[in-house]
Amino acid sequence: MSEKTLPLRKCVACGQMLPKDQLFRIVKSDDGIKLDLSYKCMGRGAYICRDAKCIDLAVKKKSFNRSLRGPVSNEVIDSLYMELENGSR
Template sequence: MEVKELPLRKCVSCGQMLPKNQLFRLVKTPEGVQLDKSYKAQGRGAYICKSKSCLDNAFKKKSLNRSLRQAVNEEVFNILYTELENDR
């Protein structure tokens, strides 16, 4: 039986390639930037590691803004930090 490979995605903060289930996916929608827990939402998406250092780095260097081509407000980062704490 053939083993199915997990799709790899690149973190916008550190550039590391990881399976997409180990990353947060943010998606740009007409309503704004949202966390996509299903990994299937329509719209421009960006992936970021589930680590505090990557979130801090992305906030400081505005790498999510660049990837999504839209300003990501602080509320989105607060949601990501909350999700990070809940995952542990």
């Protein structure tokens, strides 16, 4: 295995630490909360596994609300599931 220096981030649902390219980033910026596929948006970020189980869990536990200090719209949640289906790797 090659050593990568990708920073580890914690999934808001299951609490696992993973390299950030294996997680989705949700960011709270001036224009609201959105999915950040570039990992580069300024603002407060929350990470979640690219796994429907974790997304379901985060919705149920409102994990994003706690991390981002604000509600996440259904639109953002939908876009997470959409990205999962698209299988962007």
